[in-house]
Amino acid sequence: GAGVSQSPSNKVTEKGKDVELRCDPISGHTALYWYRQSLGQGLEFLIYFQGNSAPDKSGLPSDRFSAERTGGSVSTLTIQRTQQEDSAVYLCASSQKTVSYEQYFGPGTRLTVT
Protein backbone atom coordinates (compact mmCIF):
# COMPACT_ATOMS: atom_id res chain seq x y z
CA GLY A 1 0.00 0.00 0.00
CA ALA A 2 0.94 3.65 -0.14
CA GLY A 3 3.46 4.88 2.37
CA VAL A 4 3.82 8.23 4.09
CA SER A 5 4.13 11.03 1.57
CA GLN A 6 5.45 14.55 2.06
CA SER A 7 5.38 17.65 -0.07
CA PRO A 8 7.23 19.48 -1.32
CA SER A 9 10.34 17.34 -1.48
CA ASN A 10 12.50 20.45 -1.60
CA LYS A 11 11.75 24.02 -0.58
CA VAL A 12 14.02 27.03 -0.90
CA THR A 13 12.78 30.18 0.78
CA GLU A 14 14.08 33.57 1.75
CA LYS A 15 14.74 34.46 5.35
CA GLY A 16 11.61 35.96 6.91
CA LYS A 17 9.11 34.17 4.69
CA ASP A 18 6.54 31.67 5.96
CA VAL A 19 6.53 28.05 4.73
CA GLU A 20 4.08 25.18 4.94
CA LEU A 21 5.13 21.55 4.82
CA ARG A 22 2.58 18.82 4.21
CA CYS A 23 2.40 15.22 5.38
CA ASP A 24 -0.01 12.51 4.21
CA PRO A 25 0.16 9.57 6.62
CA ILE A 26 -0.58 5.95 5.87
CA SER A 27 -4.31 5.44 5.68
CA GLY A 28 -5.74 4.32 9.01
CA HIS A 29 -2.75 5.43 11.08
CA THR A 30 -4.03 7.46 14.00
CA ALA A 31 -0.69 8.74 15.26
CA LEU A 32 1.44 11.24 13.33
CA TYR A 33 4.85 12.66 14.21
CA TRP A 34 7.11 15.41 12.93
CA TYR A 35 10.87 15.24 13.32
CA ARG A 36 13.68 17.48 12.12
CA GLN A 37 17.04 16.26 10.88
CA SER A 38 19.92 18.71 10.74
CA LEU A 39 23.68 18.41 10.69
CA GLY A 40 24.21 20.05 14.02
CA GLN A 41 21.31 18.55 15.96
CA GLY A 42 20.73 15.11 14.49
CA LEU A 43 17.17 13.77 14.54
CA GLU A 44 14.88 15.76 16.83
CA PHE A 45 11.26 15.17 17.76
CA LEU A 46 9.02 18.16 17.11
CA ILE A 47 5.37 17.26 17.71
CA TYR A 48 3.04 14.28 17.98
CA PHE A 49 -0.63 14.01 16.99
CA GLN A 50 -3.12 11.41 18.13
CA GLY A 51 -6.10 11.96 15.88
CA ASN A 52 -6.43 15.71 15.50
CA SER A 53 -5.07 16.62 18.90
CA ALA A 54 -1.44 17.19 19.82
CA PRO A 55 -0.71 15.81 23.29
CA ASP A 56 3.01 16.44 22.93
CA LYS A 57 4.36 19.64 21.40
CA SER A 58 7.46 19.65 23.53
CA GLY A 59 9.90 19.56 20.62
CA LEU A 60 8.74 22.67 18.77
CA PRO A 61 11.80 24.96 18.96
CA SER A 62 9.97 28.29 19.08
CA ASP A 63 6.57 29.89 18.71
CA ARG A 64 7.35 30.41 15.01
CA PHE A 65 6.62 26.70 14.57
CA SER A 66 3.09 25.34 14.56
CA ALA A 67 1.32 22.30 13.22
CA GLU A 68 -2.18 21.11 12.70
CA ARG A 69 -3.89 17.94 11.62
CA THR A 70 -7.33 17.76 10.11
CA GLY A 71 -9.72 14.86 9.64
CA GLY A 72 -7.30 12.60 11.47
CA SER A 73 -5.25 12.49 8.31
CA VAL A 74 -3.20 15.21 6.61
CA SER A 75 -0.92 17.36 8.73
CA THR A 76 0.70 20.70 7.97
CA LEU A 77 3.80 22.05 9.70
CA THR A 78 4.07 25.83 9.41
CA ILE A 79 7.19 27.83 10.05
CA GLN A 80 6.69 31.58 10.25
CA ARG A 81 9.38 34.18 9.63
CA THR A 82 11.93 31.53 8.66
CA GLN A 83 15.51 31.82 9.86
CA GLN A 84 18.64 30.25 8.44
CA GLU A 85 18.85 27.88 11.41
CA ASP A 86 15.52 26.41 10.30
CA SER A 87 17.29 24.83 7.32
CA ALA A 88 16.96 21.07 7.76
CA VAL A 89 15.13 18.00 6.52
CA TYR A 90 11.68 17.74 8.05
CA LEU A 91 10.50 14.16 8.41
CA CYS A 92 6.98 12.97 9.04
CA ALA A 93 6.08 9.55 10.42
CA SER A 94 2.86 7.76 11.18
CA SER A 95 1.91 4.72 13.22
CA GLN A 96 -1.04 2.59 14.02
CA LYS A 97 -1.42 2.84 17.73
CA THR A 98 -0.09 -0.51 18.90
CA VAL A 99 2.11 -1.65 21.73
CA SER A 100 5.06 -1.87 19.37
CA TYR A 101 5.04 1.85 18.57
CA GLU A 102 6.45 1.20 15.11
CA GLN A 103 6.70 4.42 13.10
CA TYR A 104 6.81 4.62 9.32
CA PHE A 105 8.66 7.57 7.85
CA GLY A 106 8.13 9.65 4.76
CA PRO A 107 10.96 10.77 2.46
CA GLY A 108 11.18 14.20 4.07
CA THR A 109 11.10 17.80 2.93
CA ARG A 110 14.47 19.50 2.57
CA LEU A 111 14.08 23.14 3.61
CA THR A 112 16.75 25.65 2.72
CA VAL A 113 16.47 29.20 4.05
CA THR A 114 18.64 31.69 2.16
Next chain:
Amino acid sequence: AQSVTQLGSHVSVSEGALVLLRCNYSSSVPPYLFWYVQYPNQGLQLLLKYTSAATLVKGINGFEAEFKKSETSFHLTKPSAHMSDAAEYFCAVSDNTDKLIFGTGTRLQVFP
Protein backbone atom coordinates in the same frame (compact mmCIF):
# COMPACT_ATOMS: atom_id res chain seq x y z
CA ALA B 1 14.60 10.69 30.63
CA GLN B 2 15.37 8.33 27.79
CA SER B 3 18.55 8.64 25.76
CA VAL B 4 20.57 6.68 23.25
CA THR B 5 24.31 6.62 22.65
CA GLN B 6 25.78 5.27 19.44
CA LEU B 7 29.50 4.64 19.69
CA GLY B 8 31.35 5.41 16.49
CA SER B 9 29.99 7.92 14.01
CA HIS B 10 31.71 6.03 11.18
CA VAL B 11 32.32 2.31 10.75
CA SER B 12 34.14 0.79 7.80
CA VAL B 13 34.15 -2.90 6.93
CA SER B 14 35.13 -5.02 3.97
CA GLU B 15 32.49 -6.80 1.95
CA GLY B 16 31.80 -10.15 3.60
CA ALA B 17 33.03 -9.04 7.02
CA LEU B 18 31.01 -8.86 10.22
CA VAL B 19 29.07 -5.66 10.83
CA LEU B 20 28.75 -4.47 14.44
CA LEU B 21 27.08 -1.15 15.23
CA ARG B 22 26.87 -0.24 18.89
CA CYS B 23 23.95 1.26 20.78
CA ASN B 24 23.52 1.86 24.48
CA TYR B 25 20.33 3.24 25.97
CA SER B 26 19.14 4.86 29.13
CA SER B 27 15.55 4.43 30.20
CA SER B 28 13.70 4.56 33.50
CA VAL B 29 11.07 2.12 32.25
CA PRO B 30 11.31 -1.04 30.13
CA PRO B 31 12.13 0.42 26.74
CA TYR B 32 11.04 -0.17 23.22
CA LEU B 33 14.15 -0.12 21.04
CA PHE B 34 14.50 0.29 17.30
CA TRP B 35 17.11 0.33 14.57
CA TYR B 36 16.41 2.39 11.46
CA VAL B 37 18.45 2.70 8.27
CA GLN B 38 18.64 5.77 6.06
CA TYR B 39 19.92 5.61 2.51
CA PRO B 40 21.08 8.85 0.85
CA ASN B 41 18.27 11.34 0.26
CA GLN B 42 15.65 8.97 1.62
CA GLY B 43 13.58 8.68 4.76
CA LEU B 44 14.11 6.22 7.57
CA GLN B 45 13.33 2.54 7.12
CA LEU B 46 12.73 0.26 10.08
CA LEU B 47 15.26 -2.58 10.32
CA LEU B 48 14.05 -4.20 13.52
CA LYS B 49 12.44 -3.53 16.87
CA TYR B 50 12.58 -4.85 20.43
CA THR B 51 9.34 -4.87 22.38
CA SER B 52 10.18 -7.35 25.17
CA ALA B 53 8.96 -10.47 23.37
CA ALA B 54 12.43 -11.90 22.72
CA THR B 55 15.92 -10.61 23.48
CA LEU B 56 17.36 -11.62 20.09
CA VAL B 57 15.53 -9.76 17.37
CA LYS B 58 15.84 -10.55 13.68
CA GLY B 59 15.17 -7.86 11.12
CA ILE B 60 15.26 -7.27 7.42
CA ASN B 61 18.29 -7.67 5.14
CA GLY B 62 19.98 -10.19 7.46
CA PHE B 63 20.40 -7.81 10.40
CA GLU B 64 19.77 -8.77 13.99
CA ALA B 65 20.16 -7.18 17.41
CA GLU B 66 20.36 -8.49 20.94
CA PHE B 67 18.80 -6.72 23.90
CA LYS B 68 21.04 -6.98 26.96
CA LYS B 69 19.42 -5.39 29.99
CA SER B 70 22.47 -5.84 32.22
CA GLU B 71 24.59 -3.89 29.74
CA THR B 72 21.79 -1.52 28.63
CA SER B 73 22.81 -2.34 25.08
CA PHE B 74 21.09 -3.11 21.80
CA HIS B 75 23.91 -3.64 19.31
CA LEU B 76 23.15 -4.30 15.64
CA THR B 77 24.98 -7.06 13.79
CA LYS B 78 25.12 -8.71 10.40
CA PRO B 79 27.39 -11.70 9.74
CA SER B 80 28.45 -10.70 6.23
CA ALA B 81 28.38 -7.16 4.88
CA HIS B 82 27.16 -6.35 1.38
CA MET B 83 27.98 -3.24 -0.63
CA SER B 84 24.27 -2.38 -0.50
CA ASP B 85 24.44 -2.09 3.31
CA ALA B 86 26.30 1.22 3.03
CA ALA B 87 24.01 3.75 4.69
CA GLU B 88 23.45 5.58 7.95
CA TYR B 89 22.02 3.63 10.85
CA PHE B 90 20.08 5.08 13.76
CA CYS B 91 19.26 3.48 17.08
CA ALA B 92 16.18 4.84 18.83
CA VAL B 93 14.35 4.37 22.12
CA SER B 94 10.73 5.00 22.98
CA ASP B 95 8.96 4.74 26.26
CA ASN B 96 5.20 4.90 26.43
CA THR B 97 5.24 8.58 25.49
CA ASP B 98 5.33 7.53 21.82
CA LYS B 99 8.05 9.79 20.53
CA LEU B 100 11.34 8.31 19.37
CA ILE B 101 14.62 9.49 20.84
CA PHE B 102 17.37 8.89 18.32
CA GLY B 103 21.07 8.39 18.62
CA THR B 104 23.43 10.48 16.54
CA GLY B 105 23.75 7.81 13.88
CA THR B 106 26.55 5.62 12.52
CA ARG B 107 27.59 5.84 8.91
CA LEU B 108 28.54 2.41 7.57
CA GLN B 109 30.97 2.15 4.68
CA VAL B 110 31.54 -1.15 2.93
CA PHE B 111 34.67 -1.63 0.88
CA PRO B 112 35.03 -4.23 -1.89
